[in-house]
Amino acid sequence: MEKNPRSSSSLPLAGRVAIVTGATRGIGRAVAIHLHSLGARVTLNYVSSSAEAEILASELNVSSQPKSAIAVRADVADPDQISNLFDQTEQEFGSQVHILVNCAGVLDPKYPSLSETTLEDFEKTFKTNTRGAFLCCKEAAKRVIRGGGGRIIMMSTSMVGGLSPGYGVYAASKAAVETMVKVLAKELKGSRITANCVAPGPVATEMFFAGKSDETVKMLAGACPMGRIGEPKDVVEIVGFLAGDGGEWINGQVIRANGGFVI
Numbered sequence: 575m576e577k578n579p580r581s582s583s584s585l586p587l588a589g590r591v592a593i594v595t596g597a598t599r600g601i602g603r604a605v606a607i608h609l610h611s612l613g614a615r616v617t618l619n620y621v622s623s624s625a626e627a628e629i630l631a632s633e634l635n636v637s638s639q640p641k642s643a644i645a646v647r648a649d650v651a652d653p654d655q656i657s658n659l660f661d662q663t664e665q666e667f668g669s670q671v672h673i674l675v676n677c678a679g680v681l682d683p684k685y686p687s688l689s690e691t692t693l694e695d696f697e698k699t700f701k702t703n704t705r706g707a708f709l710c711c712k713e714a715a716k717r718v719i720r721g722g723g724g725r726i727i728m729m730s731t732s733m734v735g736g737l738s739p740g741y742g743v744y745a746a747s748k749a750a751v752e753t754m755v756k757v758l759a760k761e762l763k764g765s766r767i768t769a770n771c772v773a774p775g776p777v778a779t780e781m782f783f784a785g786k787s788d789e790t791v792k793m794l795a796g797a798c799p800m801g802r803i804g805e806p807k808d809v810v811e812i813v814g815f816l817a818g819d820g821g822e823w824i825n826g827q828v829i830r831a832n833g834g835f836v837i
Contacts, residue, residue: 585613592673598623600779602677604806650706683785685740703747724767732775732836759826775832777804799834
């Protein structure tokens with residue numbers, strides 16, 4: 575396995591390998607494209623969107639040789655599949671993984687109160703958002719490269735601070751992730767692997783718009799000091815910074831990227 579390369583100014587992640595879960599839609603897709611643009615070789619993880627993942631991998635590979643993007647199916651809640659995700663990445667790129675960004679997540683578009691949330695929906699949310707994050711953190715802690723350049727980045731939500739009605743289970747599932755990451759950062763002492771969370775506010779993605787009326791969307795945009803809903807590009811720059819050399823001194827943190835929506 576190759577040692578961690580120092581990045582160049584033009585391609586700060588050149589020579590590095592990244593895994594992005596939930597990489598076919600929304601923030602995950604935007605993160606994967608952005609890390610690739612910074613020079614990283616990227617594994618695009620998906621569960622059911624096989625065609626979208628393969629198309630994106632092909633598009634990314636057009637601009638670079640040798641192959642710099644692959645698509646790998648894996649359910650983040652399955653430990654064997656997460657292990658295989660790392661195995662395939664290492665075999666394809668001939669390197670340990672430098673960066674893991676876990677963007678896989680679910681949100682109940684019915685936005686039920688706690689009293690109206692079914693046990694089935696509760697378990698579905700925690701299976702992907704919390705169990706999945708735990709398994710990603712667990713595998714990454716053992717396999718992400720040590721000695722410099724190792725990055726573990728979990729996607730949380732500003733609703734952990736916003737605490738809006740209808741988000742009780744979702745916010746709770748992400749609050750657990752934030753706690754795990756803070757502890758993980760301490761447990762990785764001496765490895766030079768950083769562990770952080772990025773916690774977006776409302777972002778214009780398929781998951782955000784599901785179940786919301788136009789009036790609700792306008793209300794949320796008006797509640798933000800910036801006067802708009804966020805875009806994936808507002809989040810990916812932060813992820814890219816954390817993934818690079820400049821982010822080495824940021825560790826065990828939760829960065830709320832929300833334009834002031836939650837302060």
